[in-house]
Amino acid sequence: MKVAVIGGTGLIGSQVVRNLNAAGHEAVPHSQSTRVDVISGQGVEQAVAGADVVVNLTNSPTFDEASPAFFQTSMDNLLAASHKGGVGHFVILSIVGVDQVPQLDYYRAKVLQEDLLKAGPIPYSIVRATQFMEFMDAVLSWTADGDTVRLPATPIQPIAAKDVADAVGEVAAGAPLNGIRDIGGPEVFNLDELGRIILSHKGDPRTVVTDPTAGMFAAVEGDVLTGRNAHLAATRYTDWLA
Template structure:
């Protein structure tokens, strides 16, 4: 199978390219550095030539009010190029609960991307993942100083990017879902608790202060970021991943 991965040099994309190639597929890794610009459409026709499936794991450069325009433009360009190339399956990576947090610009933008894909001309699959273990450093940095890290008690069910890639590769090489697959980590944490676990494992002396107004995830209410009853659960626990990451 010939597969084009848009965003093929990023955190998820680079792992996905390696996984698919190891399984024997012909994979084109496309990104700005390879001359493919989703915003302008430059290089898309060449990148998609002969592709059976295209996977889009690109991200908006900002999480603010500009992100909806990014996804509207890039999804439109990719769908049009895919139709010209005769692509039979379009896959995107999204976020569990994304359509239930409209107060966040970025989540609203990702919901728009999903809707455009559903309305497009090509059979599709949407893989919604929970938060990445690898993003915890960024979360800790948003509302921290030399002594404290302020985090809300928002419930999350994070997972390793390696497990995301495994699920994404299976969907990419299978028949189109024409629907959505939710994937999540094995354990649910309050975000402030997750912060304490992380700092302790890294022997970071800062204190986590529970603050329901702190950071982006303060806007999330209830359990919308938790994998539902139909979610596919990954096997890698945060403690096991963290142990490997800190060695």
């Protein structure tokens, strides 16, 4: 099976390519570094030509009001090229609970991406993942101020990037779901609690203050970012830290 992995040199994409090739498939990574530009359309038709499956792991460079335009244009270009090339399965990576947080520009943009895929002409699969463990340091940095890190008590279910890549590769190698598969880590934490665990592990003396108004995740209500019916990955957060 030939798989074109768009965004195939990034955190998830590079691992998806490696996994699929190790399983005997022909996975080819494409990105701006290989002269494939999903916005201008440069190189897109050539990238998907002859592919049985396209995995789109490209991401908006910003999380703000500009992000819907990125997903609209990139999906239009990729779907048109894939349909023309006879691709039989199109896979994207999205976010658990993404349709439950309309307050966030980026989450609305990801819903748009999902809707474009569902309405398109190609059998599809959507893998929705919970928050990546690898991104937690960045989340803390958004609301850090001197000796204090302010975080809301939003429940999250962190998952390791390796486990995300494993799930995406498994779905890509299978029959189209024509639906959504949720994946998540094995544990749920309140974000402020997780912040304390991270700082303690690093010997960081800063204090985490619970603040329901702090950062992007303050806009999230309830536990919508956790996957009640998700396929659970094996990697626990403390093991990943270690």
